[in-house]
Amino acid sequence: MQKTLNFPRYDALLNTDVCDARNNAELTLTLRLGFRQINPAGTAAEGTYHDYGDATAPTRKIIRWTPSAWASWKHNFVRSAQAFWNGKFWLINHLGYFGYRAGRQIFLPNIWCRFVLQGSDANIGSHHHTIDVVRLHPSENWFGSHSTLYDSLDTNSVRKGTDSHGQPIMQRAHVHEVGHLLGLGHVAIGQPGCPANGNTNASACYGTNDHDQYSVMGEGMQLRPEHAQPWIDAMRQFAATEPPSTVYTIPAPTITQLPQRMLDMMFPFTAVMRRHYPRTPAELEARQMITSRH
Ligand SMILES: [Zn+2]
16 A cells, blocks of 8 residues: 655655565655745845844845755755655564565564655745745855754754864754754753753753764754654554554463553554564564564
């Protein structure tokens, strides 16, 4: 089957047609972004724009977009952000959803998480998010951007922080912002200095230790299993809305299996960051993880 569910932040396509003894189901999240130029007023070649689009914040010098600069900025943004997020996670299917036959054997797929980023001009087609973009004057090296207001340098790697050894922590801002567009928050939300009901842009929210700071949802570029949450959320919806498989139903748990089964029912899909192959019913019921298959 190939089935699409539309969420406010993205579209989700579950494809089980690709499943066989070695290939998992594929879940593709598609994010459609509409980009809108911010240009100097009137026909001026140069102007200014406020950080964060906030009239009380400092201004930076901006220049007019040219068709070629605009086309190349969009292309670079879309290609590099898609490559960063695509194909990095596999979801372990603990309850054996979407079973199928390959030859005479039943398999239960894990889920490979794919990502497609589609960017076009905001006035063409429909989009999950509209992003305004300023083109900074060559004399500017910083602009206050946020998840729907970018600048022309946001695809560059810049120093966002410093680790405990004094080493710079580098980040390409756009991959972090795409994380926000997928629904992810900052790495340290809920920890001291970053209450979930407070300002989640406070500096403590980007991490107060090396591990957190190096996260892509902190100041760095590292992906972690918790960043698969948008795919997990989508899979839970597919599992809830699809009729039960006629091929396989996980047996009722024994008394000793009950605590684990309750956990699996709370978290039917958990993320890993290397390929895990589809499992036979015996492998799934023994909770074996199959990371190679010959
Ligand atoms: Zn952020």
